[in-house]
Amino acid sequence: MVKNIMLGGVGGQGLVMTTAIISEAAFLAGFDVKTNDVIGLSQRGGKVWGSVRYGEEVFSPNIAPGRADVLLALEALEGLRWSGFVKAGGVVILNTAKIPPVPVITEKAAYPEDIEGLIAGDGQRAVEVRAVNALEEARKLGNLKVVNMVTIGMLSAVLEDIPVDCWRQAIEAHVPEKTLALNLKAFDLGREIR
Amino acid sequence: MEVKLMTGNEAAARGFYEAGGLVASSYPGSPTVELLEAVRAYSPEVYAEFSVNEKVALEVGIGASFTGARAMVSMKHVGVNIAMDPLMTFTQTPIQGGFLLVSGEDPGMASSQNEQDNRVLGKFANMAILDPGSSQEAKDFAKLGFSLSEDYGLPVMLRMTSRVCHSRGPVEELEREVRDISGFSKIPEDFGMVPPNTFPKQFEMKKRIERLTAEACGWDINFLEVWEGDGRNSVQRLAPIDPQFLSPHKTLIITSGLLYYNLKELEAPVDIYKLGMVYPLPIEALRSLAEDYEQVLVLEELTPFIENELKIHGIACEGKKYFSFTGELHTELIEAGLVKAGVLKAANYETAGEVDTVARISMFCAGCPHRPVFDILKKNKISVIGDIGCYSLAVLEPLHMLNTIISMGATIGIMKGMSKALSLSGKAEPLVSVIGDGTFFHSGMTGALNLLHQLDPAANLTLIILNNGTTAMTGGQMTATSGSYTKDWDMNTSIPELLKAMGFPRVRVVDQFDYKGAKAAIEEELKFEGLSIVMTTRPCALNFKIREPYFVVDPQICIGCRSCVKTNCPPIVMKAYNGIEKLKSSIDPDLCVGCSVCSQVCPVSAISRVGDKGRNGEKASTLVEALPADKSPEEGGKR
Numbered sequence: 001m002v003k004n005i006m007l008g009g010v011g012g013q014g015l016v017m018t019t020a021i022i023s024e025a026a027f028l029a030g031f032d033v034k035t036n037d038v039i040g041l042s043q044r045g046g047k048v049w050g051s052v053r054y055g056e057e058v059f060s061p062n063i064a065p066g067r068a069d070v071l072l073a074l075e076a077l078e079g080l081r082w083s084g085f086v087k088a089g090g091v092v093i094l095n096t097a098k099i100p101p102v103p104v105i106t107e108k109a110a111y112p113e114d115i116e117g118l119i120a121g122d123g124q125r126a127v128e129v130r131a132v133n134a135l136e137e138a139r140k141l142g143n144l145k146v147v148n149m150v151t152i153g154m155l156s157a158v159l160e161d162i163p164v165d166c167w168r169q170a171i172e173a174h175v176p177e178k179t180l181a182l183n184l185k186a187f188d189l190g191r192e193i194r
Numbered sequence: 195m196e197v198k199l200m201t202g203n204e205a206a207a208r209g210f211y212e213a214g215g216l217v218a219s220s221y222p223g224s225p226t227v228e229l230l231e232a233v234r235a236y237s238p239e240v241y242a243e244f245s246v247n248e249k250v251a252l253e254v255g256i257g258a259s260f261t262g263a264r265a266m267v268s269m270k271h272v273g274v275n276i277a278m279d280p281l282m283t284f285t286q287t288p289i290q291g292g293f294l295l296v297s298g299e300d301p302g303m304a305s306s307q308n309e310q311d312n313r314v315l316g317k318f319a320n321m322a323i324l325d326p327g328s329s330q331e332a333k334d335f336a337k338l339g340f341s342l343s344e345d346y347g348l349p350v351m352l353r354m355t356s357r358v359c360h361s362r363g364p365v366e367e368l369e370r371e372v373r374d375i376s377g378f379s380k381i382p383e384d385f386g387m388v389p390p391n392t393f394p395k396q397f398e399m400k401k402r403i404e405r406l407t408a409e410a411c412g413w414d415i416n417f418l419e420v421w422e423g424d425g426r427n428s429v430q431r432l433a434p435i436d437p438q439f440l441s442p443h444k445t446l447i448i449t450s451g452l453l454y455y456n457l458k459e460l461e462a463p464v465d466i467y468k469l470g471m472v473y474p475l476p477i478e479a480l481r482s483l484a485e486d487y488e489q490v491l492v493l494e495e496l497t498p499f500i501e502n503e504l505k506i507h508g509i510a511c512e513g514k515k516y517f518s519f520t521g522e523l524h525t526e527l528i529e530a531g532l533v534k535a536g537v538l539k540a541a542n543y544e545t546a547g548e549v550d551t552v553a554r555i556s557m558f559c560a561g562c563p564h565r566p567v568f569d570i571l572k573k574n575k576i577s578v579i580g581d582i583g584c585y586s587l588a589v590l591e592p593l594h595m596l597n598t599i600i601s602m603g604a605t606i607g608i609m610k611g612m613s614k615a616l617s618l619s620g621k622a623e624p625l626v627s628v629i630g631d632g633t634f635f636h637s638g639m640t641g642a643l644n645l646l647h648q649l650d651p652a653a654n655l656t657l658i659i660l661n662n663g664t665t666a667m668t669g670g671q672m673t674a675t676s677g678s679y680t681k682d683w684d685m686n687t688s689i690p691e692l693l694k695a696m697g698f699p700r701v702r703v704v705d706q707f708d709y710k711g712a713k714a715a716i717e718e719e720l721k722f723e724g725l726s727i728v729m730t731t732r733p734c735a736l737n738f739k740i741r742e743p744y745f746v747v748d749p750q751i752c753i754g755c756r757s758c759v760k761t762n763c764p765p766i767v768m769k770a771y772n773g774i775e776k777l778k779s780s781i782d783p784d785l786c787v788g789c790s791v792c793s794q795v796c797p798v799s800a801i802s803r804v805g806d807k808g809r810n811g812e813k814a815s816t817l818v819e820a821l822p823a824d825k826s827p828e829e830g831g832k833r
């Protein structure tokens with residue numbers, strides 16, 4: 001069994017680091033792991049996406065449409081964009097904080113409403129949406145930079161085959177030492193959000 | 195030894211290290227940027243540099259190889275075009291220290307101006323080409339590349355697609371090989387490439403490829419996997435193929451790199467021959483193998499390279515008939531091709547994943563110093579000849595004002611050619627070209643010098659050099675001007691002084707965060723009937739971590755004119771305020787870095803910095819000091 005975790009976000013949000021932490025946790029738990037980060041043109045503001053696949057043996061780093069067990073969306077619209085990769089009955093972890101894209105800024109398009117509902121779908125394609133404004137959760141903790149750690153905490157609660165210690169070790173390996181305590185706090189907070 | 199998760203880039207860097215590599219050079223470009231950055235982690239045992247361009251990087255590698263040191267040069271696919279000149283002649287020499295050229299390919303063009311297939315260039319340069327498909331292979335093939343290079347006396351290409359470069363997977367770490375170097379062999383007959391020295395080299399190049407073609411038949415990295423029906427394949431690594439391993443199945447798929455792994459996801463009832471080396475091919479092994487199958491398919495991205503090689507040698511096969519010549523070949527697309535080829539009855543995979551919703555294209559960062567320049571050019575309704583860097587984004591909506599983007603440094607030569615043609619035809623018009631500091635040093639300098647030849651003094655040409663002190667688009671590598679913004683860099687070239695020394699009469703330096711001053715200066719130069727050069731001074735906001743107190747909009751003062759929104763800054767959007775009928779501007783304080791440009795374009799002073807009294811008379815201060823700007827064109831650059 002290979003587990004497929006899809007990620008979506010906006011350039012500059014730290015998707016590559018997020019992928020690195022998830023894959024490290026799975027690897028520490030003893031799984032074979034392959035990941036992918038696709039960064040489009042330029043550094044910032046564009047759509048970015050990635051994948052983590054883990055299991056006994058993983059061949060391709062790519063996740064095919066409709067086959068992700070979990071989608072971790074770092075931004076609401078990006079959650080909608082990549083929701084087509086989630087399998088029926090899968091889980092979408094959604095940071096509901098919005099970053100307006102160019103067509104919204106230029107008033108050529110409206111930012112979609114009821115993204116949670118659109119993602120959740122219905123009938124045979126329904127998925128479970130776990131939504132939170134992770135930016136506001138991070139603000140409460142006093143540092144916006146730990147926003148992704150809140151969602152990683154939420155993801156860890158879904159991926160029960162990766163022990164929590166592996167997550168902590170992976171976080172320790174990837175964040176600066178002086179922010180470790182705060183990052184772990186954000187992670188723990190995320191684990192409690194349902 | 196330890197097993198670690200590594201990206202393909204990190205793994206190739208590890209391979210270089212373990213192989214006892216000594217000198218690594220590169221020019222930043224996706225997808226191989228992180229490779230050299232990973233090599234740097236092994237200094238001071240190794241030397242690593244981002245060179246000024248790919249040609250220079252290749253030459254640095256050649257020099258190291260000439261001394262017997264193992265050298266690795268990495269660049270994106272289009273970078274190899276720039277390095278082709280030294281490569282095509284270097285390949286004639288008997289390679290001393292193993293030489294590995296890492297070519298980062300971009301099927302699907304996630305971040306490139308074209309989709310060229312550098313296997314064609316590798317063959318053209320008489321190189322062996324290795325094609326890893328995972329991080330472990332990236333490391334193993336890098337090491338293999340160095341020994342092949344020395345054993346067969348040829349440069350080796352390690353071809354890595356963007357997926358392989360960026361994908362992570364487990365890699366086993368081994369010890370670094372201890373190597374001594376032979377020193378510089380002073381043999382002009384071997385390294386002084388003029389005729390008649392070059393005559394025997396043609397035969398030597400032919401011979402080494404023939405030797406590889408024959409010997410590769412027995413290599414571990416080229417192997418057959420036979421489908422056994424229960425989802426597992428037996429692996430046969432020896433050639434010629436032992437008949438007991440021949441399968442009753444009808445179809446053989448010849449593939450390489452990542453596509454081998456994508457194909458395996460399908461668990462299709464086919465036998466697979468995986469090539470580790472895609473040039474030259476183990477032709478005789480493939481020929482005898484192919485005879486046992488009804489159908490031979492070639493699965494490869496981009497050009498029918500392997501397919502054509504097989505066909506040239508009389509081995510019947512099909513590839514591009516079923517698989518696209520452009521873009522990446524994901525598992526679901528491979529499945530579709532196999533259905534088309536009659537190998538599979540029906541498709542299992544879905545092919546549409548991305549939901550059609552509001553597009554999100556890249557935009558200049560908050561505080562980007564390019565923003566005011568393009569705002570000023572847009573207001574002047576100027577269409578611009580573009581180049582390669584973050585400012586390439588001005589080709590897209592909503593700026594949509596760069597008319598051409600071709601290759602690194604091209605903007606200046608293109609402007610000259612246009613000017614000459616238009617003027618000869620009586621259709622002269624003012625022309626403006628833009629280029630960043632990294633691209634200027636890479637290959638814009640030569641184009642600039644060329645402007646001075648047969649210069650028409652009346653031709654209205656304006657060259658704008660967007661000096662932000664970094665190669666921003668690839669993640670903030672340093673350039674020859676970075677030293678003027680940070681003490682941590684050893685190059686501090688003054689572009690204005692360089693231009694003056696070249697002989698340019700009119701060079702102007704402007705601080706674009708003094709919006710009014712910059713606008714007046716740029717407009718003056720746009721109108722000037724002759725050649726002028728404008729250099730902007732503000733550093734990259736992202737790379738130099740500019741973060742000043744943010745700005746806020748007073749909706750009671752804002753008239754909703756959208757002057758600020760039109761600068762297209764990520765935090766600025768129109769918003770419905772409580773109790774106010776019209777939409778008014780707003781700034782997201784989490785995203786604003788306080789560059790002040792929006793406040794300066796506001797006609798009614800509705801935008802002010804938090805904690806400041808107002809914008810009037812205030813100049814943005816930044817953590818990194820901008821270079822001093824000129825007061826007038828006459829003063830030019832500092833002498």
